[in-house]
């Protein structure tokens with residue numbers, strides 16, 4: 001089983017977000033070139049799970065955020081940490097607005 | 112056995128309870144229900160407080176600058192410190208500091224300088240890497256990670272599974288087979304920096320516990336200088352085993368906190384929730400659940416305190432520690448299960464901490480030796496086995 005989030009990117013817009021169920025999970029947001037600009041989770045404090053979290057990402061990143069992919073999981077905290085560590089492994093650092101997480105997360109070296 | 116608390120113990124229990132209620136619970140309220148850490152400013156503020164209280168580094172022996180608490184007082188504190196949502200695996204979110212891996216107190220002076228003292232100062236973290244994919248209940252026979260000597264170095268190849276915190280650790284206490292002996296006399300303990308070439312944290316192992324997760328490790332020609340052996344070559348299993356026995360008492364005590372809290376919540380709920388024209392508290396079915404909870408909680412507490420008192424008196428406590436681990440983990444699981452039932456729908460939501468305790472307590476019946484292994488330990492003692 002691969003540990004990366006390897007689903008296809010979907011267009012980040014209200015129609016696609018509204019079509020999602022309000023479940024908990026993790027997601028990545030990318031710009032038009034496919035560069036990941038956010039790795040996030042939808043936790044139990046979100047009123048409508050992943051839908052609410054993605055709506056907030058649009059507010060935060062505006063037009064820059066154009067694509068998303070996601071995974072539903074009740075283990076959103078440990079899966080989020082895993083995705084952050086994978087991001088550091090793949091790109092050397094976390095997305096700009098998440099760099100304060102660097103000191104909290106650990107180190108992974110996937111095979 | 113005398114379970115009365117001394118004045119000093121009562122003062123420590125009261126202070127810890129007040130700290131949890133007035134500092135930890137409010138700081139936790141706005142966090143995600145599965146969170147594993149406080150906001151950094153809260154963490155720093157509360158560490159300052161525990162230092163002022165003289166409680167920082169709870170498990171550090173007095174000769175190393177810690178408060179030097181006895182096992183009984185430490186167990187009483189563990190019962191209090193776990194009475195919040197994250198309390199089972201993150202008691203008070205670590206604001207009382209850590210003591211590092213207990214085995215490092217047996218290390219050489221040079222090893223202490225390099226790993227123990229930085230850990231006590233909060234500069235380094237360690238992890239304990241014993242279990243392998245081949246099994247954790249009987250590690251002496253299951254360990255397949257192999258080490259061979261090459262000049263002044265040992266070379267290790269193999270893997271470990273379910274190792275908590277290895278991704279964040281600076282070093283690991285790692286057990287490998289270093290002789291042809293297929294059992295306990297063929298295992299050596301190594302202290303290894305986790306950034307050593309050949310040491311890989313391959314993945315997070317997702318379990319019922321969302322934070323403080325486990326990981327899978329792999330070693331590929333991991334070279335370790337011989338001065339990084341802890342204790343003797345082929346003498347590592349005794350080091351692992353000692354840790355597991357000692358660890359059982361605080362491990363058991365930590366389960367009692369969530370059970371006490373869940374019971375208090377359920378009593379309050381039963382006294383205010385009405386069905387079929389009367390309060391839940393007036394229904395015998397509910398009263399009996401609350402009574403069964405009380406019996407489970409007290410039974411677990413007595414077992415833990417008995418084991419702790421024997422340890423403090425320097426008596427043999429292996430059977431008592433195994434019994435405490437078995438009774439407390441199983442009893443707390445039953446209590447939280449009943450409390451969820453009493454709460455109905457809200458009991459299974461993330462609005463209350465019950466569902467987190469329910470998930471995390473289930474791990475406690477497996478971790479640090481499954482219930483069946485605790486029975487095996489007790490049976491050997493009772494029947495007078497040879498412990499081979």
Ligand SMILES: Cc1cc2nc3c(=O)[nH]c(=O)nc-3n(C[C@H](O)[C@H](O)[C@H](O)COP(=O)(O)OP(=O)(O)OC[C@H]3O[C@@H](n4cnc5c(N)ncnc54)[C@H](O)[C@@H]3O)c2cc1C
Pocket residue numbers: 239240241242243244245246247248249272273274275276318320324325474477478479480481482483484487
């Ligand atoms: C979340 C988590 C964190 C962990 N963290 C660590 C860690 O930091 N470091 C570390 O080294 N290990 C860690 N472990 C491993 C843990 O100690 C082992 O899972 C445990 O010892 C059981 O080993 P096993 O899973 O291989 O089960 P096995 O040894 O395969 O046993 C499976 C089951 O068989 C039964 N059984 C075993 N022996 C007997 C017997 N004699 N009689 C009857 N029934 C028996 C028990 O029910 C047991 O649960 C962790 C595990 C978990 C789940």
